Structure formats: C-alpha cells, structure tokens
C-alpha cells in the first residue's frame with residue numbers, strides 16, 4: 001500500500017454532491033482493488049459555503065486546497081444566489097481557488113466515445129472517433145483584468161441609464177508563454193499539432209497572444225505543427241470539421257465558450273471532464289484541481305438525473321496527472337466506455353435509439369461493476 005494521497009473534495013451546489021457521490025464509489029474501488037490510499041477530506045465551496053459561513057470560500061478551505069495533493073470539485077452556483085453581491089456569488093469561490101492556486105492550464109478534453117456517436121447533435125461521420133484537447137488559460141484575461149466594475153457615467157448625458165460596465169482583457173507575455181508551453185508539451189504527447197485561437201484581428205491582447213505563442217514555438221517547440229486561427233472561425237470550424245484539431249490553446253473566455261461548444265461533439269455536457277494544473281509541487285506533481293466542465297444544473301438537481309461521467313472522468317485525469325497512475329486512469333476510462341457500449345445511459349444521453357435512462361447512482365454502480373469486470 002502506497003502512502004496516502006491527500007484529496008480535498010468540494011462537492012459544491014446543485015448536482016455537484018450527486019455526481020461526487022459516484023466518484024466516492026470509484027475512489028473506494030481503487031482503494032480496495034489497486035492498493036491506493038487516499039486521505040480524503042470534504043468541505044464547502046460555492047452557495048453552500050455562503051449559506052454556512054457567509055462567503056463562497058473560507059480562508060480555511062483555501063488553505064486546505066493549497067495543501068492537498070489534489071482537489072476534486074463538483075459544481076457551484078444556482079438561481080437562489082443570483083442576487084447576491086458580486087463578491088459573494090458562488091462562482092467567486094471557484095475563481096478564487098483557480099487564481100490563488102495559480103492553476104493556469106485548464107485541460108478540457110472532448111472525446112466522442114463510439115457508442116455515443118449518434119447522440120451528438122452533429123452527424124456521426126463528423127464526430128466519430130473524435131479526440132481533441134482544449135487548453136484554456138485559466139488565471140488571467142478578462143476574468144481577472146483591472147480595471148473592472150460597474151460605475152456611474154454621470155458626466156455623459158448621452159448615456160441613457162447613466163452606468164458603465166467595465167472588464168479588461170489583459171495578458172502578459174509570461175502568462176501566454178507558460179500556457180503555450182503546457183499546450184506544446186501536451187501536443188507532443190498526442191498528434192503533435194497545436195492550433196492557437198485569439199482575435200488578433202481586433203484585439204491588441206490577441207496580437208500579443210499570437211506573437212508569444214509563435215515565439216515559444218520557434219524557440220522551444222519547432223517540431224510541433226503550429227497554426228493560428230481567429231476564435232470566431234475556430235468556433236465554426238469546431239462544429240464543421242472538429243477532427244482537423246488535435247490540441248487547441250486559447251484564452252480564458254474563449255476557452256470557456258469553445259469548450260462548452262465542444263461538449264456537444266461528445267453527446268452531452270455531462271461527459272466533459274477537466275483538469276486545472278499549476279506549477280509542480282515538492283512531490284513533482286502539479287498543483288491541481290479537477291472538475292467537470294458542466295455547472296450545477298439547477299434544472300435537474302435533486303432528481304437523480306445527472307450524468308456523473310464528467311466528474312468520474314475528472315477523477316481519471318487526477319489519477320493521470322496528480323497520482324502518476326496512467327494505467328488506472330486508462331482502466332477507469334475503459335470502464336466508462338464499456339458501460340456506454342453496453343447501452344447504459346443517463347437521461348441526457350437518451351438519443352435516437354430511445355430506451356430507459358438509469359439514475360445518477362445506477363450509472364455509478366454500473367461503472368464500478370465494469371471496473372470489476374475489466375480488472
């Protein structure tokens with residue numbers, strides 16, 4: 001039995017706790033069957049933390065996240081928190097985690113499992129076999145740039161309503177170079193192709209982005225095939241012919257939008273995992289937070305309808321990137337593939353062939369059973 005990995009679990013709001021309960025089953029399986037030991041602690045983030053403590057993330061939870069080998073997060077947010085002061089909104093808790101842990105590289109793979117090729121809103125021939133990776137910059141750009149805020153515009157009589165909302169897209173060359181390096185490294189391990197997306201035609205920050213990615217290519221990764229694309233064209237190309245891409249690197253906001261679009265290539269937003277990685281810690285593994293790409297899905301929360309696969313595949317990414325257990329990550333991904341091939345579907349994956357959906361918990365049970373079969 002290896003030394004326990006410390007794992008902080010933050011289930012969050014809405015369907016977060018429902019999907020995380022299924023990840024706990026999977027963690028239990030790896031402990032029982034693969035000699036892995038996890039020192040798991042659970043805490044609050046998002047709306048539930050606001051309800052308990054008046055803040056979406058306490059300093060104590062932040063400190064636990066900084067100390068953990070890895071953090072697993074469900075989802076945050078919900079309509080009951082929509083009118084809270086901006087600084088108290090559930091999403092601020094997640095953004096604080098990303099920023100203070102300096103998780104600058106957000107890996108969002110979009111893979112179409114063969115059994116789901118008919119479930120995408122696109123044609124089977126467009127998505128079959130698809131396996132792309134979006135690397136989203138996660139700690140800078142318009143999400144964090146200053147100045148920001150809503151203020152009055154009293155001296156401008158032409159402005160009906162009299163207010164201005166401001167956010168600033170700001171990137172330093174260093175921020176661009178470090179996420180570009182992460183993306184080039186990943187491309188090297190895959191099909192050696194990287195496409196960088198920005199809006200260099202209308203934004204100075206886009207020009208800098210393009211120049212710095214090119215600089216990293218020319219000086220450090222000339223062997224990787226690099227292309228540049230305007231992000232609006234990129235969105236169109238993603239749904240036109242997604243298989244032209246291998247790895248995509250893009251900024252915080254474009255990455256948020258493009259990865260939700262990429263979700264539909266796979267059949268459901270409930271399928272997309274993510275890893276948010278920072279600098280290496282003392283043990284050599286990167287600082288890391290793993291979370292599904294989807295949100296708290298208030299429309300289906302509490303009904304046992306949520307698809308837990310995105311969260312379970314996020315744990316597979318933790319096995320790969322934080323715990324150096326690539327074989328176990330492969331096994332878990334194969335278990336998900338097997339369950340889907342066997343026709344087991346949650347409600348979001350009810351497609352052309354109809355059928356009866358399984359609940360969130362049943363999907364988790366099927367995946368654990370598949371692990372037993374494959375092991």
Ligand SMILES: NC(=O)c1ccc[n+]([C@@H]2O[C@H](COP(=O)([O-])OP(=O)(O)OC[C@H]3O[C@@H](n4cnc5c(N)ncnc54)[C@H](O)[C@@H]3O)[C@@H](O)[C@H]2O)c1
Nearest residue numbers: 075076077078269270293294295296297299300306307348
């Ligand atoms: N990382 C996060 O925690 C995160 C990400 C996105 C949105 N949010 C928050 O979640 C709340 C709701 O946002 P939204 O509705 O725009 O996005 P959402 O991702 O929560 O839901 C979008 C749609 O996808 C469906 N869906 C999402 N995950 C699913 C799953 N696992 N299984 C089945 N169906 C699923 C939902 O039912 C909904 O119809 C907001 O407060 C938002 O800020 C949080």
Ligand SMILES: CC(C)[C@H](C(=O)O)[C@@H](O)C(=O)O
Nearest residue numbers: 076077091094095256293295
């Ligand atoms: C909840 C929100 C802060 C978050 C984002 O915009 O980054 C979400 O949409 C995501 O994709 O992780």
Ligand SMILES: [Mg+2]
Nearest residue numbers: 256257260293
């Ligand atoms: Mg998003």
